[in-house]
Amino acid sequence: xxxxxxxxxxxRSILAVGSLAFDSIRTPAGKADRILGGSANYFSISxxxxxxxxxxxxxxxxxxxEHLDVLSKRGIDLEGLEIAxxxxxxxxxxxxxxxxxxxxxxxxxxxxxxxxxxxxGNYVDSRYVFLGNIVPALQRSVYNxxxxxxxxxxxxxNFWITGQRESLLETLKIVDLLTINEGEAYLLSEQSNILDAxxxxxxxxxxxxxxxxxxxxxLLFTDNGIFSAPALPLSTVKDPTGAGDTFAGGVMGYxxxxxxxxxxxxxxSILRRAVIxxxxxxxxxxEDFGFTNLLRTTAKAAEERYQQFLKMTRF
Amino acid sequence: xxxxxxxxxxxRSILAVGSLAFDSIRTPAGKADRILGGSANYFSISxxxxxxxxxxxxxxxxxxxEHLDVLSKRGIDLEGLEIAxxxxxxxxxxxxxxxxxxxxxxxxxxxxxxxxxxxxGNYVDSRYVFLGNIVPALQRSVYNxxxxxxxxxxxxxNFWITGQRESLLETLKIVDLLTINEGEAYLLSEQSNILDAxxxxxxxxxxxxxxxxxxxxxLLFTDNGIFSAPALPLSTVKDPTGAGDTFAGGVMGYxxxxxxxxxxxxxxSILRRAVIxxxxxxxxxxEDFGFTNLLRTTAKAAEERYQQFLKMTRF
Numbered sequence: 001x002x003x004x005x006x007x008x009x010x011x012r013s014i015l016a017v018g019s020l021a022f023d024s025i026r027t028p029a030g031k032a033d034r035i036l037g038g039s040a041n042y043f044s045i046s047x048x049x050x051x052x053x054x055x056x057x058x059x060x061x062x063x064x065x066e067h068l069d070v071l072s073k074r075g076i077d078l079e080g081l082e083i084a085x086x087x088x089x090x091x092x093x094x095x096x097x098x099x100x101x102x103x104x105x106x107x108x109x110x111x112x113x114x115x116x117x118x119x120x121g122n123y124v125d126s127r128y129v130f131l132g133n134i135v136p137a138l139q140r141s142v143y144n145x146x147x148x149x150x151x152x153x154x155x156x157x158n159f160w161i162t163g164q165r166e167s168l169l170e171t172l173k174i175v176d177l178l179t180i181n182e183g184e185a186y187l188l189s190e191q192s193n194i195l196d197a198x199x200x201x202x203x204x205x206x207x208x209x210x211x212x213x214x215x216x217x218x219l220l221f222t223d224n225g226i227f228s229a230p231a232l233p234l235s236t237v238k239d240p241t242g243a244g245d246t247f248a249g250g251v252m253g254y255x256x257x258x259x260x261x262x263x264x265x266x267x268x269s270i271l272r273r274a275v276i277x278x279x280x281x282x283x284x285x286x287e288d289f290g291f292t293n294l295l296r297t298t299a300k301a302a303e304e305r306y307q308q309f310l311k312m313t314r315f
Numbered sequence: 316x317x318x319x320x321x322x323x324x325x326x327r328s329i330l331a332v333g334s335l336a337f338d339s340i341r342t343p344a345g346k347a348d349r350i351l352g353g354s355a356n357y358f359s360i361s362x363x364x365x366x367x368x369x370x371x372x373x374x375x376x377x378x379x380x381e382h383l384d385v386l387s388k389r390g391i392d393l394e395g396l397e398i399a400x401x402x403x404x405x406x407x408x409x410x411x412x413x414x415x416x417x418x419x420x421x422x423x424x425x426x427x428x429x430x431x432x433x434x435x436g437n438y439v440d441s442r443y444v445f446l447g448n449i450v451p452a453l454q455r456s457v458y459n460x461x462x463x464x465x466x467x468x469x470x471x472x473n474f475w476i477t478g479q480r481e482s483l484l485e486t487l488k489i490v491d492l493l494t495i496n497e498g499e500a501y502l503l504s505e506q507s508n509i510l511d512a513x514x515x516x517x518x519x520x521x522x523x524x525x526x527x528x529x530x531x532x533x534l535l536f537t538d539n540g541i542f543s544a545p546a547l548p549l550s551t552v553k554d555p556t557g558a559g560d561t562f563a564g565g566v567m568g569y570x571x572x573x574x575x576x577x578x579x580x581x582x583x584s585i586l587r588r589a590v591i592x593x594x595x596x597x598x599x600x601x602e603d604f605g606f607t608n609l610l611r612t613t614a615k616a617a618e619e620r621y622q623q624f625l626k627m628t629r630f
Contacts (some may be wrong), residue, residue: 013583028507143364176584180529193549193552194548195548195550214527217543220402225554225626225627226627227628228532228628231497233510233541233543234508235511236508273630312540312541312542312543315544315587315588315590315591315624315625
């Protein structure tokens with residue numbers, strides 16, 4: 001049985017850059033106003049079950065101090081978090097019956113608009129790196145400040161694929177592992193078949209590609225072939241916001257925890273388990289609004305869900 | 316390694332009732348005019364890799380003799396096939412980019428409209444039974460002519476769920492195993508969550524329920540819990556027509572081949588393998604129009620795909 005006793009070795013910590021935000025969300029299960037969200041938030045809380053983190057991001061002066069304490073207590077280093085004059089990024093969105101797709105109602109970038117990440121001195125040695133969903137040029141800027149990263153993962157979205165395609169393609173060249181939604185994979189690859197899409201995207205840079213399919217699970221593509229992971233059918237799904245970043249947090253968290261470095265590409269067994277841990281962590285997030293449920297879960301509960309995935313897929 | 320050497324024991328043969336038809340199909344990959352199709356056709360050819368069959372159905376005098384020879388040569392008994400005065404059932408449909416959903420353009424029932432299945436004497440001892448997608452009352456009529464069936468599987472569709480709901484619910488009471496599309500499962504159960512849907516449907520009769528999700532695979536629900544099976548990602552998908560019946564043919568073919576009878580509900584391991592064989596057979600069907608590709612495939616090729624499913628899901 002795989003273990004997720006949290007790693008404390010600083011060489012196994014993850015540097016994560018992304019957004020911290022207020023989210024206002026409406027889903028068929030209800031609504032939530034100005035709750036905490038953002039890709040870096042979801043990613044870090046999820047990965048913090050596996051290892052410590054160094055956070056790079058920006059918030060406004062309206063961001064609650066208590067939440068920063070929550071992050072710190074989970075081993076998330078906030079030295080790289082800039083608290084800028086002005087308001088925090090605010091996203092307003094809603095979901096219909098198809099919880100796999102969010103409709104953005106408004107995006108106020110606020111302080112995020114002038115974000116220019118500068119890594120503190122003790123961040124530049126980071127070996128495991130997650131470049132969350134931000135402007136592709138800033139993702140590269142973070143990467144360029146690093147001395148010798150071992151594994152670089154990236155998440156992006158349709159907004160950058162269509163709006164800053166060339167810059168995103170430039171960034172993809174430095175990426176080892178890309179996590180992306182199914183619809184975005186088709187958009188990025190300009191293909192209509194999943195195998196063709198994966199082949200095209202892997203030629204853009206990422207040695208490993210994870211295509212996220214919401215409630216249908218995820219597909220991992222590497223030189224070792226394909227791994228198909230289901231999602232856990234849940235009796236309650238309230239809010240899918242942050243599921244993708246929580247997923248990425250579980251994946252990278254486990255990879256950093258194992259510190260397998262380049263070896264993960266020789267044989268995909270560690271990556272396969274990482275995808276399952278990603279799915280486990282995402283399953284907690286969607287059961288309630290925001291990261292309410294993710295914050296109250298335990299390593300033991302995560303391990304139990306991992307076992308459920310095993311039981312659900314054996315034949 | 317599981318084996319699919321075809322069973323010849325007559326106690327392991329399957330009685331299958333359903334449609335035999337001409338299909339005119341348009342998909343993004345091309346079109347096909349008046350090719351052979353129908354639920355009983357796809358089901359029988361698929362199941363004939365595993366065991367012999369007894370077919371119950373009706374065709375018009377325009378149905379090609381050569382195709383009946385093809386079926387006979389595969390061990391499909393045609394004594395229960397009525398050749399009636401008039402034309403064979405003709406379905407016209409098309410698929411958009413979303414190959415998971417067919418749009419029916421026209422349905423000419425022709426001789427199928429007056430179908431009243433009567434089982435030949437040597438059919439009534441059949442122990443494995445597939446009630447393909449026809450009028451629910453006729454499904455019951457076939458069942459009522461049987462002496463002592465061991466395992467009754469059923470497939471249905473939205474047309475009967477909405478149009479003959481009460482009759483379908485009556486039929487479901489006699490069913491051991493139901494295979495149904497995801498959208499139809501929501502429609503039948505009047506639920507919006509997959510676990511709730513499965514629970515509701517299983518209370519209607521079927522001890523085992525398989526929810527088919529097209530390119531996302533299938534979910535099996537039994538008293539032993541949930542089994543999640545992926546679909547095989549394919550580089551060529553030309554025509555999804557018949558995939559569901561081919562799937563059911565693989566499932567029932569394997570169950571009859573193993574002749575596990577009621578035991579399949581004590582422990583779901585045989586059912587799990589059956590679901591994978593169903594997915595294997597369906598993967599062949601969709602690679603070309605009609606059952607062109609299913610007819611030219613081999614048991615060896617099926618076994619190789621079964622191994623691909625194993626490799627694709629291990630962690």
